Structures are given as C-alpha cells and as structure tokens.
Amino acid sequence: xxxxxxxxxxxxxxxxxxxxxxxxxxxxxxxxxxxxxxxxxxxxxxxxxxxxxxxxxxxxxxxxxxxxxxxxxxxxxxxxxxxxxxxxxxxxxxxxxxxxxxxxxxxxxxxxxxxxxxxxxxxxxxxxxxxxxxxxxxxxxxxxxxxxxxxxxxxxxxxxxxxxxxxxxxxxxxxxxxxxxxxxxxxxxxxxxxxxxxxxxxxxxxxxxxxxxxxxxxxxxxxxxxxxxxxxxxxxxxxxxxxxxxxxxxxxxxxxxxxxxxxxxxxxxxxxxxxxxxxxxxxxxxxxxxxxxxxxxxxxxxxxxxxxxxxxxxxxxxxxxxxxxxxxxxxxxxxxxxxxxxxx
Amino acid sequence: xxxxxxxxxxxxxxxxxxxxxxxxxxxxxxxxxxxxxxxxxxxxxxxxxxxxxxxxxxxxxxxxxxxxxxxxxxxxxxxxxxxxxxxxxxxxxxxxxxxxxxxxxxxxxxxxxxxxxxxxxxxxxxxxxxxxxxxxxxxxxxxxxxxxxxxxxxxxxxxxxxxxxxxxxxxxxxxxxxxxxxxxxxxxxxxxxxxxxxxxxxxxxxxxxxxxxxxxxxxxxxxxxxxxxxxxxxxxxxxxxxxxxxxxxxxxxxxx
Numbered sequence: 011x012x013x014x015x016x017x018x019x020x021x022x023x024x025x026x027x028x029x030x031x032x033x034x035x036x037x038x039x040x041x042x043x044x045x046x047x048x049x050x051x052x053x054x055x056x057x058x059x060x061x062x063x064x065x066x067x068x069x070x071x072x073x074x075x076x077x078x079x080x081x082x083x084x085x086x087x088x089x090x091x092x093x094x095x096x097x098x099x100x101x102x103x104x105x106x107x108x109x110x111x112x113x114x115x116x117x118x119x120x121x122x123x124x125x126x127x128x129x130x131x132x133x134x135x136x137x138x139x140x141x142x143x144x145x146x147x148x149x150x151x152x153x154x155x156x157x158x159x160x161x162x163x164x165x166x167x168x169x170x171x172x173x174x175x176x177x178x179x180x181x182x183x184x185x186x187x188x189x190x191x192x193x194x195x196x197x198x199x200x201x202x203x204x205x206x207x208x209x210x211x212x213x214x215x216x217x218x219x220x221x222x223x224x225x226x227x228x229x230x231x232x233x234x235x236x237x238x239x240x241x242x243x244x245x246x247x248x249x250x251x252x253x254x255x256x257x258x259x260x261x262x263x264x265x266x267x268x269x270x271x272x273x274x275x276x277x278x279x280x281x282x283x284x285x286x287x288x289x290x291x292x293x294x295x296x297x298x299x300x301x302x303x304x305x306x307x308x309x310x311x312x313x314x315x316x317x318x319x320x321x322x323x324x325x326x327x328x329x330x331x332x333x334x335x336x337x338x339x340x341x342x343x344x345x346x347x348x349x350x351x352x353x354x
Numbered sequence: 355x356x357x358x359x360x361x362x363x364x365x366x367x368x369x370x371x372x373x374x375x376x377x378x379x380x381x382x383x384x385x386x387x388x389x390x391x392x393x394x395x396x397x398x399x400x401x402x403x404x405x406x407x408x409x410x411x412x413x414x415x416x417x418x419x420x421x422x423x424x425x426x427x428x429x430x431x432x433x434x435x436x437x438x439x440x441x442x443x444x445x446x447x448x449x450x451x452x453x454x455x456x457x458x459x460x461x462x463x464x465x466x467x468x469x470x471x472x473x474x475x476x477x478x479x480x481x482x483x484x485x486x487x488x489x490x491x492x493x494x495x496x497x498x499x500x501x502x503x504x505x506x507x508x509x510x511x512x513x514x515x516x517x518x519x520x521x522x523x524x525x526x527x528x529x530x531x532x533x534x535x536x537x538x539x540x541x542x543x544x545x546x547x548x549x550x551x552x553x554x555x556x557x558x559x560x561x562x563x564x565x566x567x568x569x570x571x572x573x574x575x576x577x578x579x580x581x582x583x584x585x586x587x588x589x590x591x592x593x594x595x596x597x598x599x600x601x602x603x604x605x606x607x608x609x610x
Contacts, residue, residue, distance in 0.1 A: 062517075084516055084518075094507070096510035099511075100532040110518035
C-alpha cells in the first residue's frame, strides 16, 4: 500500500507567526523522504498538516489524487510514529499493535494474527503479552513502528522517531527503518533535525528553513551540490571563503580560482574532506598550522601563504598529514560557489 | 530529642483519633449513656441498629445518593476535563475557574440556593434533589483531580488513537479512561465519602426519605445513646474499608 502525496501552495500561520510560506512539494509513491531543518523551520507543521492534525491556513494536501485538506486523521490513509512513541500503557504490545485494526472493525482472531506478524517483523514476537513500560526505548520504538504499519497505511509519517535513542541504537534503527520501508513499499515521510540520519535513510532530502524549502534532492545532491548557503552549512561543516567576480572567474583572498561564477559576490564552499593534495580546483600553497587525529581522519588547519589570517580546514586521510609548519599545494574537489544570502 | 519527637507523634495521633476511638468504644457500652465509666461490653446496640427499619432505610438512601451522585459527577467531570484539555478555547481559563468555583462556596449557601431554585422549578425536597446537590459539590472535585492527571503523555496517546482511526467516544472509552483509571477511581471514591457524610445539603433538600446523617441528627435530638455510637461506628467502618481497599489496589503501585 503506497500513495503519492502532493502539497499545493501550503501556507500556514500561527497567530502572527508564519510557519510555512506557500510550500509546494510532490512526494512519489513508495519514496522515503526526509524533511530536514532546524527547530522552528516548519517541518513538523508540514508533517502535522499531512497527518490531519493541523488544517493549513491556505493550500491543499492531495493524497493519492484525492483532496484531503479537511479530512480528519482517522479518515486519512496515513499513520504516524510519534516522537515519544505514544503507546497505550494499559494495553499489551499485541493490543497496541492491533488497535488500528480493531478501530477498522477487523475480527479478533485476524487482528491477533496480523499484530503478531507485525511484532515478528520488528523482532518482538516473543514479547506480545508484555506492556510498554517493560520495554527499553528502542523496543518501544519498534512497537510504535509496528502499530503504525499494522493498518497498512499508504503513507507513514515519522516525527523525529529516533530522537530519544543513543547513537549506536539510532544507527541500527536507521538501517532497520530503511530495510522495512523497502520491504513494505509504503511512502515514508520522516522529520528530523539530524543531517546524518537524513542522509542515512532518505531517497530524497527536503531541507527546510524558516517555512520555506531551501533544497530538495538526493542525499548526494544536497550534500555535495547544495543549492543555498543555508543548506550547505546545515548538512555539515563547510569552508566558506568569500569570492568576487573577476571577469568570468572567481577571485579569492589568496588568488584566482578556476571556477566560473554568476553575480558579483559569492561564497566558495568546500567540505573539509574534499580538500587534499590533488583535485580539480587549485587553492595554491598553504602552511599547516595545527592538526589533530580524529580516528577516521586528520583534521588540519591550513593558512594560505597568499592570505594570512584566512583558515582552511581539511580532513586528510589517515597517515597522509604533513608536519606542522610545512608548506603544501592544496586542491579541492566538489567545490561550489553560492550567493551570499546575508549580503543579498 | 528522640523521646520528644516520639511523644509528639503519639500526641498527634491521640488528638486525631481519640474522638473516633471513644465513639467506637462506647458503642459497646452496657448502659444507657455513651459516657465513662465503661460499665461492660454488649452488642445489643448493634442489634438495635440493625433492627431499626428507619435507620436501615436511611443507610440505604445514603448509599444510593452517594454512589448515584458520584457516578454522575465523575462522568461530567471526566467529559469536562477531556474537553478542556484537548482544545485551548479563548475562554478556557474562565471556564475552568467557573467549574471549580463551587468548591469555595459553603455547603449552606449552595443548599439554600438549590432549595430556592428547586422551589421555583417545582422539584420537591427528595433524594433526587439531594443527589443533584451532591453533584454540584463533587463535580469541581472530580474535574480538578482528573484535569490535573492529564499530561502531555496522555495527549499524545489520544492523538495516536485518533490517528489509528478511533472515533471520539472510542478515544475516551478505550484510551483516555483506562489511562486515567487511578485518577477516576480516586475522584469517585472521594466523592462517595464526601456525599456519604454530607449533612447540610441533605438536611435542606430531603423531607420524607432522608439520608443517614440526617437520621442520626434526628436521633441526637432525643439525647445521647450508645445506639448513635453504634451507627457512627458502622459508618466509620465503611469509610475505613473504602480507604484500605483503595490503598491496597489502586494506589499501591503508581504506574509509570
């Protein structure tokens, strides 16, 4: 069971505060999409609008070709996995998972069989008669997932589902979510503020900021070819070097950069791991000022010889780090020049 | 210091419990007056109480009024709390205030007011009128206990139930009420005990069928007797039984 979702010019205000500015977004059937952004960016509001908990001030929500804007949650082919799991404490796991089926009038034996299957799927088949308070956080998480999927929704909404879990468990759950999504084929709409989590699970990431969509694309797209300075920064650490136009090319504080740019001013963005001793864009000679070993890489601070005071952070592979004070030629890959939003 | 604090503890208990102990002890008095000295031990007053038709009728009336009015107060309080917890209306604060307001008014004033209104409406003083009066005093209690027990956790569970397709009455009956079971039981049994020994409203609003406190009051008019001690002890026993049962069942392990 899966369905396409379309948001058409969704505008939402809370009193004087505009939470969403005319958002348009189409989610393909069976897609795993992640709404990513800092708190207050409107991602949770958009999810609540899709689930039917909030009616947008303007605009339409279309699920499977039908206008669902004013349909309450129980009339929608969506279910939600809530941030705090929202399990029913007075029911066994089997009754929790079977609740949605019970509300749909499914008979007791069929309901129990299906709920048991769903519990098996999330690896809790042997705990069917337990109650939620007997479980660990990660296990409750799985029950919430099983409960939401038991009614075979067309679209599953996940509201920061992994926020309360520790790092290791979170990674594991990310893999499981992805695997389960592939298996059931349901459209997943996942909200998070953790960019690593977004990249780990998403087919497509929607980066949101202040009620608008900043960038929408595959994880590689969003990470390596960001469309705006905001999404470039939000997706991870970034070297930002102000550049100005010099004819067709860009001019940085430490010399010309072999890249074309539009507009008069911009920001050259290069991820630390995309700087090294070879690449397609030369950054000129630089001196290593400081470095530290982080296990997976050496984190090195370089100072270009042509522009003292400017710092470039590079993550170099293990064992490839020059001595402090040494001069090297630096190159970059996957560099992009973006418009400076603050100046614009 | 240690001895002093123990002495203090003992004094407190004596102060709180002495009247009750005296009541129970002298209900076994083998004599006409429930005052010292204790002349002997007899159960004849209890036998008289049980044989007294009026007293037994009053006991039964009290029972009906207490459980009936508490059930109504519980349902109304639960629905009011559910509604006010779910949506933030412009007048929510005022509505909550008005709901709780009767708690601050004395029973005498409430009783007088009801007496006048019932007169206008043509509702004669009766057990029904008394029951309505007890709903008036117990609804604020039920509402505030239940409302206080509803938290964010509860709200999210209700959202989840709606999301999974529950109708509003199913949300209330299958998720909200079971999750609030301890608060519901607490407010119900507190209402029962308040209604059980309420005198002023019952005195003003009953005439032919009267409740137990009113019956005891009319017995006292003909002077002290170990019989009134006996009926008092029985009432006390019922209250103790309710409290102990609650202690052993609902309040024993607070749910996480």
